[in-house]
Amino acid sequence: RSRVLSGIQPTADSFHLGNYLGALKNWVEMQDDYDAFYFIPDMHAITVQHDPVALRARTRNAAAQLLAVGIDAHRSTIFAQSQVPEHAQLAWVLMCLTGFGEASRMTQFKDKSAKQGAEHASVGLFTYPMLMAADILLYKAEYVPVGEDQRQHLELTRDLAQRFNTRFGEAFVVPKPFITKESAKIYDLQDPRAKMSKSGPSPAGLINLLDEPKVSAKKIRSAVTDAEREIRYAPDEKPGVSNLLVINSVLSGRSVAELEQYFAGKGYGDLKVDTAEVLTEFVVPLRKRVDEYLDDPAELDRALDIGAQRARSVASDTLAAVYDKIGFLPPK
Numbered sequence: 269r270s271r272v273l274s275g276i277q278p279t280a281d282s283f284h285l286g287n288y289l290g291a292l293k294n295w296v297e298m299q300d301d302y303d304a305f306y307f308i309p310d311m312h313a314i315t316v317q318h319d320p321v322a323l324r325a326r327t328r329n330a331a332a333q334l335l336a337v338g339i340d341a342h343r344s345t346i347f348a349q350s351q352v353p354e355h356a357q358l359a360w361v362l363m364c365l366t367g368f369g370e371a372s373r374m375t376q377f378k379d380k381s382a383k384q385g386a387e388h389a390s391v392g393l394f395t396y397p398m399l400m401a402a403d404i405l406l407y408k409a410e411y412v413p414v415g416e417d418q419r420q421h422l423e424l425t426r427d428l429a430q431r432f433n434t435r436f437g438e439a440f441v442v443p444k445p446f447i448t449k450e451s452a453k454i455y456d457l458q459d460p461r462a463k464m465s466k467s468g469p470s471p472a473g474l475i476n477l478l479d480e481p482k483v484s485a486k487k488i489r490s491a492v493t494d495a496e497r498e499i500r501y502a503p504d505e506k507p508g509v510s511n512l513l514v515i516n517s518v519l520s521g522r523s524v525a526e527l528e529q530y531f532a533g534k535g536y537g538d539l540k541v542d543t544a545e546v547l548t549e550f551v552v553p554l555r556k557r558v559d560e561y562l563d564d565p566a567e568l569d570r571a572l573d574i575g576a577q578r579a580r581s582v583a584s585d586t587l588a589a590v591y592d593k594i595g596f597l598p599p600k
């Protein structure tokens with residue numbers, strides 16, 4: 269089985285519906301066909317100012333949610349990045365292979381540092397892509413599922429892998445972007461032309477998986493639609509209605525075409541009520557499972573520990589080869 273690797277940052281108290289339908293749901297499915305490594309990049313989370321208590325809670329929260337949506341800690345390797353020290357160790361080597369100009373061209377750094385005022389951005393934010401390259405290269409993953417926003421970083425990862433292999437000898441697999449089969453893109457309920465995002469403009473447009481189901485159902489029922497009456501999938505003309513159809517479809521397993529037929533002659537209110545119900549049926553048991561994991565943090569930490577051990581057994585081999593090729597003395 270080829271190996272895939274993917275991470276999701278612990279930067280909020282809850283994952284949102286876009287994270288789940290656009291990413292995590294695919295992660296669950298990929299476990300059948302791939303040797304999957306899923307990690308929580310807590311080291312990336314400190315590249316911007318953070319609160320230590322919140323970070324620890326969010327990391328456990330993220331792990332609980334991953335397990336609760338169906339990531340199987342036996343079939344897949346699930347771990348926290350900081351518990352595998354090889355990430356930091358390899359990142360240093362890769363930083364030394366990256367040109368300052370090359371790193372300066374990373375658009376995510378430009379965007380994120382501009383937001384904080386460039387003077388205040390951390391050097392860690394600047395070297396974020398090299399840590400990400402280390403995350404990927406340690407596991408010799410053949411495929412890495414990446415969104416548009418991470419494409420440039422994956423390109424850099426590929427360049428660094430090739431550069432190392434050419435200069436010092438083969439140590440890395442050059443990873444390919446994973447083309448996911450039509451993963452759903454979810455839009456803000458209040459501004460359906462904008463992507464649903466934790467940093468979006470209005471809380472009313474964002475569905476967090478761990479919010480009170482009643483609150484989320486109400487957000488669905490208050491979603492922005494349009495002045496027509498017809499329920500059909502037309503993302504350009506009818507982004508709000510189309511977004512609800514997609515959410516409903518992916519959660520309920522009914523195709524969009526089936527839903528269009530089912531709602532023929534009915535009104536937007538019916539679509540909203542049905543979608544709110546489908547969402548509630550999904551989040552109620554999910555929240556219960558998350559609570560069960562969080563009620564037993566020792567057990568959760570044990571699951572992460574097993575994942576970290578398994579990750580280290582792969583990562584330490586890669587790092588040892590790198591250290592040897594680069595000319596470090598053998599370990600004692």
Ligand code: ATP
Binds near residue numbers: 276453454455465466
């Ligand atoms: P930010 O606003 O800080 O970028 P975000 O809400 O976009 O946060 P990320 O942490 O960037 O969330 O994304 C985590 C994963 O979820 C990524 O794989 C990303 O592609 C996916 N994702 C995020 N938002 C959506 C969305 N609205 N629809 C589909 N997938 C999404």
Ligand code: MG
Binds near residue numbers: 417465
């Ligand atoms: Mg994002």
